Amino acid sequence: HLNKLKQLTLSYNQLSALPPEMGHLSHLHYLNLSYNKLNALPQEMGQLSHLQELYLLKNQLSVLLPEMGQLGSLHTLYLSHNQLYCIAAGNRSAESFTNIVFI
Numbered sequence: 001h002l003n004k005l006k007q008l009t010l011s012y013n014q015l016s017a018l019p020p021e022m023g024h025l026s027h028l029h030y031l032n033l034s035y036n037k038l039n040a041l042p043q044e045m046g047q048l049s050h051l052q053e054l055y056l057l058k059n060q061l062s063v064l065l066p067e068m069g070q071l072g073s074l075h076t077l078y079l080s081h082n083q084l085y086c087i088a089a090g091n092r093s094a095e096s097f098t099n100i101v102f103i
Contacts, residue, residue, distance in 0.1 A: 049070070
């Protein structure tokens with residue numbers, strides 16, 4: 001079972017979508033989805049309460065969903081080289097991150 005998984009790197013896989021079951025990886029601390037073709041993230045990713053680092057560089061994301069604001073442990077978020085026009089991260093402000101990169 002993968003529910004105890006703490007680190008996951010799926011970069012450079014040309015992924016265009018993620019399964020909702022990603023939200024079941026409750027112990028995940030580090031997730032790298034960079035250099036894929038993702039245009040959206042499943043809402044269930046908001047359930048990754050232990051996630052500290054999320055790398056989404058070089059995808060095709062246009063919106064960051066409010067559910068991402070539920071990631072209270074998240075301190076590092078890389079979003080550069082996407083097509084973002086809306087970041088609706090719930091009630092989280094940019095100041096609550098240690099490291100957030102858009103460019």
